Amino acid sequence: MFNLRPVTVFTSLRPFPNLFVFYFLIINTHKSTITMPTSLDLVGKESWRQRSELEKMADLPPELEKELDRLDNEFWVSRDKLKEIVKRFQEELEDGLRKHGQNISMNLSWVLSMPTGDEKGTFLALDLGGTNLRVCIVELHGKEGKEGKRHTLTQEQYKLDPKIKESTTEDLWNHVADTLQTFLSSKGLDKQYTPDSPMPLAFTFSYPALQDRIDHGKLVTWTKGFDISGVEGHDVAAQLRAKIEDRGLPIDLVCLANDTVGAMIASAYNDPATIIGAIFGTGCNAAYMEELSKSSIPKARLSDDDWKLAEKEALKMAINCEYGAFDNERRVLPVTKYDEQIDRESPRPGEQGFEKLSAGLYLGEIFRLILVDLVDRNLVFKDQDVSQLQKPYTLDTGFLSEIEDDETPRFEKTRALFKEKLGLEPRDEEIELSRRLAELIAVRGARLCACGIAAICLNSSLESGHVAADGSVANKHPKFKKRWAKALGEVLDWEDREKASHAQDNEGPIKLTSAEDGSGVGVAVIAAMTVERRERGNFIGLRR
Numbered sequence: 001m002f003n004l005r006p007v008t009v010f011t012s013l014r015p016f017p018n019l020f021v022f023y024f025l026i027i028n029t030h031k032s033t034i035t036m037p038t039s040l041d042l043v044g045k046e047s048w049r050q051r052s053e054l055e056k057m058a059d060l061p062p063e064l065e066k067e068l069d070r071l072d073n074e075f076w077v078s079r080d081k082l083k084e085i086v087k088r089f090q091e092e093l094e095d096g097l098r099k100h101g102q103n104i105s106m107n108l109s110w111v112l113s114m115p116t117g118d119e120k121g122t123f124l125a126l127d128l129g130g131t132n133l134r135v136c137i138v139e140l141h142g143k144e145g146k147e148g149k150r151h152t153l154t155q156e157q158y159k160l161d162p163k164i165k166e167s168t169t170e171d172l173w174n175h176v177a178d179t180l181q182t183f184l185s186s187k188g189l190d191k192q193y194t195p196d197s198p199m200p201l202a203f204t205f206s207y208p209a210l211q212d213r214i215d216h217g218k219l220v221t222w223t224k225g226f227d228i229s230g231v232e233g234h235d236v237a238a239q240l241r242a243k244i245e246d247r248g249l250p251i252d253l254v255c256l257a258n259d260t261v262g263a264m265i266a267s268a269y270n271d272p273a274t275i276i277g278a279i280f281g282t283g284c285n286a287a288y289m290e291e292l293s294k295s296s297i298p299k300a301r302l303s304d305d306d307w308k309l310a311e312k313e314a315l316k317m318a319i320n321c322e323y324g325a326f327d328n329e330r331r332v333l334p335v336t337k338y339d340e341q342i343d344r345e346s347p348r349p350g351e352q353g354f355e356k357l358s359a360g361l362y363l364g365e366i367f368r369l370i371l372v373d374l375v376d377r378n379l380v381f382k383d384q385d386v387s388q389l390q391k392p393y394t395l396d397t398g399f400l401s402e403i404e405d406d407e408t409p410r411f412e413k414t415r416a417l418f419k420e421k422l423g424l425e426p427r428d429e430e431i432e433l434s435r436r437l438a439e440l441i442a443v444r445g446a447r448l449c450a451c452g453i454a455a456i457c458l459n460s461s462l463e464s465g466h467v468a469a470d471g472s473v474a475n476k477h478p479k480f481k482k483r484w485a486k487a488l489g490e491v492l493d494w495e496d497r498e499k500a501s502h503a504q505d506n507e508g509p510i511k512l513t514s515a516e517d518g519s520g521v522g523v524a525v526i527a528a529m530t531v532e533r534r535e536r537g538n539f540i541g542l543r544r
């Protein structure tokens with residue numbers, strides 16, 4: 001059975017590579033022709049060794065073996081548990097469409113259709129990410145683009161001073177406006193455009209913002225470790241606009257969009273099979289298209305004329321779910337004491353309950369907290385200087401990816417990483433333990449990430465299509481896609497032989513694809529759609 005790979009065979013064959021290949025072939029042939037299971041739920045009562053994809057490199061002393069058993073128990077999300085989570089997820093998604101002030105806020109974006117792929121124009125795009133500030137000139141060529149290339153992009157990336165994360169609204173927007181000014185003059189755009197004939201600006205703001213209109217966004221709460229005073233509860237578009245005006249910059253902010261909406265629209269611009277835009281990176285969130293009707297989005301407030309127009313044109317609205325806040329009460333999520341500590345010590349305890357278990361910002365920190373716990377109980381790194389390990393957030397998701405990706409003979413890469421980042425020299429058993437920890441944290445994350453998407457698909461009866469995902473976890477973690485796809489198959493009951501085996505390879509009916517550049521191209525397409533909509537006289541969610 002393919003999930004029950006005989007790890008003991010793998011492990012004991014390490015010194016005999018040819019024999020290893022021989023067994024590997026047998027196992028895989030066996031897998032595809034003889035015992036292909038009819039269910040993906042093969043996770044009944046395995047030990048962590050059976051569940052693990054890792055080759056064993058060292059025996060663990062009994063006390064560490066016991067710890068791993070415990071951790072495996074706490075971190076493993078079984079198929080039944082996945083289903084329980086998805087059920088609750090579906091309810092919370094619905095609550096968010098019905099009423100304001102729910103865990104999952106289901107923010108209206110006022111993006112009222114998928115793109116045709118033929119949107120055109122030149123736009124300035126601004127992306128306020130977690131670590132960088134990016135400014136781009138995006139030229140959209142539509143379907144006539146040369147060699148099928150529908151856009152051209154010129155960009156500059158400016159590193160965000162980490163201090164900004166804890167500064168004030170003045171510091172933030174002055175910094176952003178100064179950056180825009182530098183960009184405009186370095187590209188000669190300040191000569192090309194005037195305040196009377198300004199360059200349209202599309203702004204990616206990747207935090208939960210309530211939008212009364214497409215060029216407005218009231219920040220509800222900072223997420224992803226940001227804690228800048230004076231912004232929550234305010235319209236960030238207005239705050240930025242004021243600074244642009246102060247400087248007399250020839251820019252007009254025409255739309256603001258979440259990164260998930262940007263990812264979906266950028267991807268749909270090129271790939272009509274796109275159904276969802278998702279970010280599995282520092283944060284975790286997704287967007288999809290919901291029918292714009294009173295019954296589908298009861299909380300939406302439109303004028304009678306606009307409801308009529310929505311019905312006549314069968315409009316849909318992109319919804320930024322903000323589902324990182326799923327289950328803030330932690331009713332169904334598999335929360336460990338390490339997750340609790342992360343939450344307690346975060347700038348906003350009790351918020352982003354789901355994100356804190358599944359997103360890139362936190363995975364490395366969970367790993368660190370487990371090691372600290374084991375150090376405190378004198379189980380690992382005895383007699384070594386652990387001061388570096390004591391520093392919060394010293395390890396990022398890249399650290400875990402590299403450990404999982406390490407194929408060097410004696411895991412030299414992992415040893416070097418420990419030395420470089422933590423000043424530690426792990427023994428074989430500590431390497432073995434760390435590899436398994438990296439795996440179980442990442443597997444839990446990927447399986448949870450599948451839950452949000454499964455819930456959207458079930459609520460909207462989406463049975464096939466592409467989930468366009470961006471973010472460091474989706475794109476840089478070597479095993480994320482497969483793990484995510486397998487879990488999705490478990491939840492959506494892709495039980496027949498073909499779908500199950502396809503899910504293993506992320507080739508199921510709902511497939512994870514790499515998103516196009518949402519915060520550059522995506523928001524530019526949204527700006528083009530907004531301009532075009534205004535020209536057609538559809539002012540739903542636009543400034544009149």
Ligand code: GLC
Nearest residue numbers: 206207208223279283285324
């Ligand atoms: C956080 C933000 C959300 C964003 C996500 C991915 O969850 O609240 O707006 O989409 O991170 O960046």
